Amino acid sequence: GAVVSQHPSWVICKSGTSVKIECRSLDFQATTMFWYRQFPKQSLMLMATSNEGSKATYEQGVEKDKFLINHASLTLSTLTVTSAHPEDSSFYICSARDYSGQYTNYGYTFGSGTRLTVV
Amino acid sequence: GESVGLHLPTLSVQEGDNSIINCAYSNSASDYFIWYKQESGKGPQFIIDIRSNMDKRQGQRVTVLLNKTVKHLSLQIAATQPGDSAVYFCAEKAAGNKLTFGGGTRVLVKP
Numbered sequence: 001g002a003v004v005s006q007h008p009s010w011v012i013c014k015s016g017t018s019v020k021i022e023c024r025s026l027d028f029q030a031t032t033m034f035w036y037r038q039f040p041k042q043s044l045m046l047m048a049t050s051n052e053g054s055k056a057t058y059e060q061g062v063e064k065d066k067f068l069i070n071h072a073s074l075t076l077s078t079l080t081v082t083s084a085h086p087e088d089s090s091f092y093i094c095s096a097r098d099y100s101g102q103y104t105n106y107g108y109t110f111g112s113g114t115r116l117t118v119v
Numbered sequence: 120g121e122s123v124g125l126h127l128p129t130l131s132v133q134e135g136d137n138s139i140i141n142c143a144y145s146n147s148a149s150d151y152f153i154w155y156k157q158e159s160g161k162g163p164q165f166i167i168d169i170r171s172n173m174d175k176r177q178g179q180r181v182t183v184l185l186n187k188t189v190k191h192l193s194l195q196i197a198a199t200q201p202g203d204s205a206v207y208f209c210a211e212k213a214a215g216n217k218l219t220f221g222g223g224t225r226v227l228v229k230p
Contacts, residue, residue: 043220043222044163093163097216109165110162110164
């Protein structure tokens, strides 16, 4: 089946620094990728939709200058948390959509997530 | 935004019994629904999906029921096993590509 690789799986950074998270589709091309944030004991909240070759579309309330998204190729999207603060500590998850139709679940495949801790 | 202090509802079930997890969705225009399983520290794992033109779909040990009249989705797990212990989320897709997730239910399987 479709595989999405997310890296790193966890990261600890100092307040004020920036952190980059990568999301790769390994065996399919993903024109669209999604970034979610999940706080403990809560559901996944969509942050933004990343489209290859164009600007990301951010959900209401998500600061685009703080959460920079780049989708430069059909297999890679990156999320950069800039000037991170402790309140940015969360579990970040990406999802990639395969439009080829070869997979049954409409093509939504999730990465394994990145645990970000800002100290 | 996120809800502060939200606690996931928990379903405790005896090993071997059937589990039923419910989900109320919000958008009557949603045309596709998915159930995901999430284990601690991992990303969501696809379980089963259903399109809005169906009311029931079965997989291996799992069944999804869709009631569009009351905007309700359920997941039935037959003969629940310890490995089924996890948090389960429903997700809906309306126009466009975005998936919106429900609040989640924690399933705890007792031996």
